[in-house]
Amino acid sequence: MKLPDHITESDWSIALSELCAWLRFPSVSTDPEYSPHVHACAQFTANLMTQYGLTTTVIETKGYPVILGEWMGHPGAPTLLIYGHYDVQPPDPVSLWVTDPFEPLIKDGQLIARGASDNKGQIFCHLKAIDWLLRTTGTLPVNVKVMIEGEEEVGSFHLPEVLRTHAHQLAADVALVSDTPMLADNQPSLCTSLRGLVYMEMTITTLAGDLHSGQHGGAVPNAIGCLVSLLNRVKDESGRIQIPHFYEGVPDISSDRAAQIRSLGFDTGQYQSAIGASGLVGEEGFHPYEQRWYRPTFDINGIWGGYTLEGEKTVIPAQAHAKVSMRLVGHQDPLKVIDRFNEYIQAQCPTYASITTRVCSYAYPAQVDDGHPAVLAAMQGLRESFGVEPVFQGEGGTIPIVADFKRQLGLETILMGLNLPEDRIHAPNEQMSLANIQRGIMASMGMMTAYGKCWSPSLPSPP
């Protein structure tokens, strides 16, 4: 694509170097070892926002700081609250990366680094749109508040309190989040539903200590064997989750939605090839988009126990561990799901074993009203920037803040994804294409412009 006339190649080059500087911070929020880097990244984020023309505040929390910026120079115009996060997922397994995960590499038109898509690359599009609009026009079409947090990847634990204590400072007409992917390359989309999440860790114990598998093998309970058997009882052969009352609050998929999903043209072969799978496996009777967007899941995210180093050790392990997660939809309540999972696992646990579980995080699912004026403005921004008509879609991932915006601030959230499903977020070689970063900046500028135009004091405020 072509940059607008008033934006020079030099502007773009500066933008890219600023984004790369941001990506160099290993702001991994889940691992305490990275803590100094996460804090340094927070400070850099605040400095960048200030440099781009926002009045910036660093809100300290019991976890990582939340950075707030605002430009309120347009009295009477609507206020957009843009949300993103500066923290990232862990980079491991590091050996599978083509570059150091925190040393951005540009290759074949892709910017490769941890955070390139999720979420620094995408939130950067909005920050740079603000910078370019302010520098070339001296103003913005709407008032803007920007909130960038550092705990999204660990469940945004301290953010709800910030929403409560800073509700006045965060007052806005609508929220805007770019933390979901477009439907496909060159097919922009707006997302109208998000899944919730329950993430738990479980530990099973069968013995006081590891035993020699020769001397005791055959008579004593193996903790891994027990864990394997328990995990295997969570789903049946058809992929249906066996936890009693788990599906309470899961909405039926309407025939309209089912038809719309099928009109999106999902290519199974292409999808399998993109993810390197030789087959798909999901809940029977549902379309893959339904399985990924509108149905709940149970997945094992990690497992460990016994001897896992080089060579062999003939032990019967006394303990085994797993990290598991459930994605939730519609009106499923994560707190009820946690209780039901615990009840089920304890009921299934044999008498010779004991289990403890720990909740790592949880989040409510969310739906978005697609009739909001800002949705139309976002559609227009995407349409102009990509030259393609955007579509509506769902999203299987979780952005806890979206449910909180609605519950605590009364805000609808526009989910304007700017990266691609194949951008390997949370995995090695996370990327975002340079073209989509440029289009993202343009789409953000276009959205703000369109939202500013559709607004007039004679119209009622949006709901």
Added chain:
Amino acid sequence: MKLPDHITESDWSIALSELCAWLRFPSVSTDPEYSPHVHACAQFTANLMTQYGLTTTVIETKGYPVILGEWMGHPGAPTLLIYGHYDVQPPDPVSLWVTDPFEPLIKDGQLIARGASDNKGQIFCHLKAIDWLLRTTGTLPVNVKVMIEGEEEVGSFHLPEVLRTHAHQLAADVALVSDTPMLADNQPSLCTSLRGLVYMEMTITTLAGDLHSGQHGGAVPNAIGCLVSLLNRVKDESGRIQIPHFYEGVPDISSDRAAQIRSLGFDTGQYQSAIGASGLVGEEGFHPYEQRWYRPTFDINGIWGGYTLEGEKTVIPAQAHAKVSMRLVGHQDPLKVIDRFNEYIQAQCPTYASITTRVCSYAYPAQVDDGHPAVLAAMQGLRESFGVEPVFQGEGGTIPIVADFKRQLGLETILMGLNLPEDRIHAPNEQMSLANIQRGIMASMGMMTAYGKCWSPSLPSPP
């Protein structure tokens, strides 16, 4: 117990300090990082044997050296081949030890260190018996050869070749091994059967790389889920292994043997309490001693996949791994078992996954002729040293060399265990009691003396 009159407290004190010096070498054979320590330990072993009066040779192999020592000063007397190993299991999890695993600690009459029982502590009893006999009498009742290897914990990979190339140097009348436990504290026993082993590692792959569990969860195959399901299909609810033809070569347990086993007086409650289990689980219809000595097993020794570090990572793992092992009995052939395991796992593997397996090691099971004159001599040595009548028992562990002694050198092997089942070999806080180290030295001296006496040129050689 009391030391014999001709052995002073000072002799015992020196013995203990020599054993501790040996235990300080972290001679972990399975992990290449320890390689320099294993080699240093081999040299120390050779020096110790020389110091004790043996003519010592270091046999280099493609792995770790085998140390051979001999005293052949008694022409016409029988020759005993004593076997042991100077390598040890890995110490992890190190945090569960009460001492540095390679800094021996004496506490409540126990010597605590990795290798205290398995096998440095036990083989030391024979070495010190030789030393004390030679120093106090100037001779030995029999000719003695000692072979101490450094790869027992990784399947004695290079030892069969040493047996072939050094068959003449190893020629003997009977072998003696102390690498099995006594039946119980103060209940010495001779072991008449050993289980074999197949130890394998398996890797399952379902995707080209890890995926975001939100964006893709519900539609794509999870490698851990797949591994868990496969592992769960190896045994049925009654504990019976489902691999076709797996039980070929497993002998029925005779009614005599079953009666003898039940006469040993197994106390389930005491056993559970000793291992910290709140229940036992094994193949239905068999006594715990039968399950542990005379029945084959399948155990998962290690499992890992996905995110296993601190906190959470919402991935669908592309790969998952397990270490599994099978103990074999009677005439089960490890090579056939490997093939059958592979066939079963591949047949059970769903089309959307691929599995690779790797054999880490294997060993044949072995039986010992309990009518051998050296068995009677060993019984006498134990009887005198412990003041208790020894019993016969089986052993669930594996000593590959015992089958090789029979197959390659034509030797019967006397299995004279000197440590206890609760000595935590292969686990944190491995120990051997000082009393049993002393009794072990006495038993070895008594066994050599009795074997020397029962021998006369007028009797035929043992078979």
